Amino acid sequence: MITEEQCRRVPKVLLHDHLDGGLRPSTVLDLARETGYDALPADDADTLATWFATAANSGSLETYLETFAHTVGVMQTTSALRRVARECVEDLAADGVVYAEVRFAPELHTERGLTLDEVMDAVLAGFAEGSRDRPIVVRCLVTAMRHAARSREIADLVVTYRDRGVVGFDIAGAEAGFPPSRHLAAFDYLRGECAHFTIHAGEAFGLPSIHEAIAFCGAERLGHGVRVMDDVTLTEAGADLGLVAAYVRDKRIPLELCPSSNVQTGAVSSLAEHPFDILARLRFRVTVNTDNRLMSDTTMSREFMLLHRQFGYGWADFQRFTVNAMKSAFLPFDERIALIDDVIKPGYAGLI
Ligand SMILES: O=c1[nH]cnc2c1ncn2[C@@H]1O[C@H](CO)[C@@H](O)[C@H]1O
Numbered sequence: 001m002i003t004e005e006q007c008r009r010v011p012k013v014l015l016h017d018h019l020d021g022g023l024r025p026s027t028v029l030d031l032a033r034e035t036g037y038d039a040l041p042a043d044d045a046d047t048l049a050t051w052f053a054t055a056a057n058s059g060s061l062e063t064y065l066e067t068f069a070h071t072v073g074v075m076q077t078t079s080a081l082r083r084v085a086r087e088c089v090e091d092l093a094a095d096g097v098v099y100a101e102v103r104f105a106p107e108l109h110t111e112r113g114l115t116l117d118e119v120m121d122a123v124l125a126g127f128a129e130g131s132r133d134r135p136i137v138v139r140c141l142v143t144a145m146r147h148a149a150r151s152r153e154i155a156d157l158v159v160t161y162r163d164r165g166v167v168g169f170d171i172a173g174a175e176a177g178f179p180p181s182r183h184l185a186a187f188d189y190l191r192g193e194c195a196h197f198t199i200h201a202g203e204a205f206g207l208p209s210i211h212e213a214i215a216f217c218g219a220e221r222l223g224h225g226v227r228v229m230d231d232v233t234l235t236e237a238g239a240d241l242g243l244v245a246a247y248v249r250d251k252r253i254p255l256e257l258c259p260s261s262n263v264q265t266g267a268v269s270s271l272a273e274h275p276f277d278i279l280a281r282l283r284f285r286v287t288v289n290t291d292n293r294l295m296s297d298t299t300m301s302r303e304f305m306l307l308h309r310q311f312g313y314g315w316a317d318f319q320r321f322t323v324n325a326m327k328s329a330f331l332p333f334d335e336r337i338a339l340i341d342d343v344i345k346p347g348y349a350g351l352i
């Protein structure tokens with residue numbers, strides 16, 4: 001029997017976590033007060049936490065995303081951005097996360113006149129502050145919103161800030177109607193610059209989105225990618241993989257699976273129905289992620305615990321998922337290996 005406290009103590013790697021989806025409820029309240037944001041749906045931390053979790057639990061990605069109006073709404077000043085970024089690292093470190101890539105969309109934080117550079121500098125300063133003297137390495141992914149038309153400009157930030165903690169690019173937001181190929185200019189540019197990117201695909205829309213993301217755009221990882229299952233037929237003998245699913249597995253394309261979020265947005269109907277275990281058994285490169293800790297009322301340890309209860313995973317499985325994630329990180333190879341050998345493996349050694 002594994003406990004959540006034990007899950008907290010083992011080293012974990014987080015590749016898919018949104019900065020604006022992980023605020024502490026009390027911080028949302030403080031920042032609303034400080035910045036004069038007056039549209040919050042609650043005025044105490046517990047009610048607000050419940051509101052986020054309930055409203056996000058909608059069965060639709062579009063409705064789920066509406067809740068971000070309130071977090072983005074209070075993240076419009078440099079001090080707010082810096083505080084949210086610092087607290088994000090503090091919370092991840094306290095949860096036993098040893099490496100995290102945290103993403104956010106700079107274009108959403110310019111409503112009150114901040115420039116994209118001011119937004120970047122504030123968030124990166126917050127990450128640096130939070131990481132100081134804590135056993136965690138944090139890097140940043142810059143996200144462009146898929147319904148907007150600024151991805152090429154946002155991609156510039158990835159290159160400009162690559163030596164200051166930014167390791168990659170992503171597109172997020174409503175998926176249906178906004179295929180990855182709309183942002184081809186950004187992806188072409190980034191490939192030319194030898195920069196890394198992941199794409200949210202195969203969450204609210206199926207295989208065509210995954211196909212475009214990897215075959216046309218060149219995504220190195222898939223944000224969720226859970227609907228790759230649409231291309232897997234289970235048989236008596238095992239499974240038949242279609243072209244796309246086979247390509248994802250053959251190329252070892254990491255799936256940034258987010259179990260709780262996937263249930264909330266209706267990407268899967270329940271945790272029991274989540275294909276995590278099937279994909280893991282078929283040896284896809286599965287990783288465990290939080291997506292939005294506030295909206296899903298979750299942490300990495302809680303996601304581990306949920307998977308343990310649902311699928312019976314033990315420490316050897318969790319080490320494998322963690323090493324999968326570390327291998328898939330956009331950090332330089334030597335730093336990935338060092339974290340695997342010096343931090344992750346020793347952290348599980350006594351347990352397996
Ligand atoms: O699971 C998701 N799928 C698609 N978009 C998302 C998801 N979670 C968050 N965002 C979107 O990404 C933006 C930048 O962090 C958030 O503001 C939200 O609109």
Ligand SMILES: [Zn+2]
Nearest residue numbers: 018200223291
């Ligand atoms: Zn996401």
